[in-house]
Amino acid sequence: MKNEKGNSDKFDSMPFFALIHHISKNRLRYTMKNPNHIDMVHEGRYLMEIHKKKNLSQDDLAGIFGQSKGTIAKALRKLEDNDYVERIIDENNRRKYMLKTTKKGEKLAVLLIEDLNEWERSVGIDELDDNTKNQLKKIARRSEELLKED
Structure with missing residues (x-):
């Protein structure tokens, strides 16, 4: 794809995985510029997921x-220390925290979900059709399954 000046740019020769990595890295950089941010590598993603489900x-x-259980526990400790989440012992399984x-x-x-939605609109992720999104999910599943086969 040509840039605005009609020239090829770095994205033309970038491998697919590098494109995905580049998008992800720029999402994190965008988030860090936002005054509502917290560590989006872990804590912010976890907080949004806890909120949704x-x-x-x-x-x-x-x-x-x-992620490892240790990584999750460490991130949750930060969220708990900052009064964003509570860990409650499951009454059916005293070793499990809800x-x-x-x-x-x-x-x-x-706020984080609104920021994420705004970023997705700004870069065009919201314009992807369901088929493309499903194909990306399929690739993600297969990549995880490859690791389980070892």
């Missing part, structure tokens, strides 16, 4: 994001 456990979060956003966490999660 009720009855989520620490283990569920680890599975969703492909996650809940606090009022402060709800407010921040809504």
Whole structure:
């Protein structure tokens, strides 16, 4: 694809995975410029997911994001220390913690989701058709399955 001046740019020769990485890296950089940000590498993503899905456990979060339980616990500790989430012992399994956003966490999660939606509109992600989105999900699943086969 040619740029505005009709010349090729760095994206023309960039491998697909590098494009995905570039998009992800720029999303994080964009987030860090926003005054509502918290560490979007971990904490912000987790906070938004806890906000969206009720009855989520620490283990569920680890599975969703492909992170270790230790990484999740460390991030949740930060969120808890800043009064964004609560960890509540599951009454059916005393070794399991269920996650809940606090009022402060709800407010921040809504701001972060609005910021994410605005960024997706700005870069055109919201214009992707369902087929493209489903194909990307399929690739993500296959890449995870390859690791499980080892």
